[in-house]
Amino acid sequence: MPLVLEPGMNSSDIVLSVNNIEVIYDHVILVLKGVSLEVPRGGVVALLGANGAGKTTTIKSISNILGTERGEVTKGSIEFMGERVDALSPNELVKRGVVQVMEGRHCFEHLTVEENLLTGAYTRKATRTEINDDLELVYSYFPRLKDRRRSQAGYTSGGEQQMVTVGRALMAKPSVILLDEPSMGLAPQLVEEIFEIVKALNEKEGVTFLLAEQNTTVALRYATYGYILENGRVVMDGDAGSLAQNEDVKEFYLGMSGGDRKSFRDVKHYRRRKRWLA
């Protein structure tokens, strides 16, 4: 895939670049068939696509926790700040500032909300006051967590658990957060709230985001750039604005057709004729 560099941007502005990676699970299942993408410093990049397109796999290959699922990056390379990081252990990567927030709200259920947040700072060698300041910072973004700081995370609501996982990632002082499916299982209003926080973190704290998301409408509204994955390949990429205007994206991901209503038969025919991956 050709590098898409905007005018005035040079390669040092790219914090994270994934070059043509191939991922195989269990030695036989080919999931990613050459995915390349770039995340510029301070950007919010969206990885879009349907179930099974390879969004999560891409994220996990960057954070390097594929090994725990018998997955393996067999080709290509992953660079962070210009250095290869594909062989680094997950904790080394967190130390360098790349933190993943897993899909499905993986908070530590039996720890309290505050303890959950504190685990986020595990890799840092920080003083007690620094940690407390960061806790306060997280609470300023998620005031609700402050009220619930002493409750066991397993008993908090789905939205609060998602906030815990994002807050926990923040405690690592990351430069890049890999956010996997933040909207999963949340009410539309909460999805909006989470994305507002992503935006605020991006603007005020300078955190770069790579987010995998099925909810294309919301994602394209908050992202600066987007990649569309299908069957383990990037089939389209571009500025969030231009993607949102693209006819095919509208048709397949945003659920909007060209204006006048089509009969369902025509739609099916159209889908059959127009396979993106011929």
Added chain:
Amino acid sequence: MSPAVLNTIEVFLNGLMAGVMYSLVALGFVLIFKSSGIFNYAQGVMALFAALTLVGFQTGQIPFAHLINVVFGTDYHHWGEGMNTVLAIILTMLIMILLAWIVEKLVLRYLVNQEPIILFMATIGLAFFLEGLGDLMWGANIKVLNVGLPSGGSFWWEDVTRTWASEGSDYYGMYIDVLDVWAAGIAVVLVVALTAFSQFTKTGRALRAVADDHQAALTVGISLRTIWVVVWSIAGFVALVAGIMWGAKSGVQFSLSLIALKALPVLILGGFTSIPGAIVGGLIIGVGEKLFEYSVGPMIGGATENWFAYVLALFFLMFRPQGLFGERIIERV
């Protein structure tokens, strides 16, 4: 007080003491279960192995002596007079840490994120391996372990309790083994230290995080490998303590590995995830089986101690599967 009441009190106290010994083993199980979700079947064997190693160092045995003699036709047994007990304990602890490191290196690292049952099977394998290794290194004969802890009945307590009996009875006084009292004290110290470690330190918090979710722990930068070596080292330490106490009480013998089975009902009662639970569970089992044997035993032919704990555990499984102090099984609907 009448001798009957005093006898019951004596049975109760001895039950408590026996319970403490069970708790010591159960503690090791809880530690590993809490922080890695693994039911470590090898915990009892680890206690045995630690005790064997300790005796070996103490008495100056040459490891693998039998093997060496068979292969080379030599006749080595001991390299000298043995060493100071404290030094031997420290060396044994180092061996247990080394063991933890090897277990992580050869077994656990390949089983990240696997089903608990697979990890459990791995520990069964480990138990057999360790038992064989212990045999090969130190020999299978029963050994005497003396670490300098006082043992035997307490005369002071006997005298005190004799005065409690009502006038004219020929009550002899209560028997309590001083070693058991020491074991109780050590168990208390261990529990306080371990609870503080798990609740108030960064590593302790990380241990609990790993227990909840391996993958999420990885994503916040917790190194599973480090954590597991730490956990298994601590479990090795607890195994060493249990091995010392049991070895001092009943000699270092291979049936020691079977005390692990007694820890199972203790855990079901106390909860697999609770350190205080391991202690309270042990005490209940200890007191329960002694009192039952004393009161009901004679009526039904005795030997109730062999099964009482398991029946009690069975009832617990029916009515409170997470145990007395276990973490509630959180299920959101």
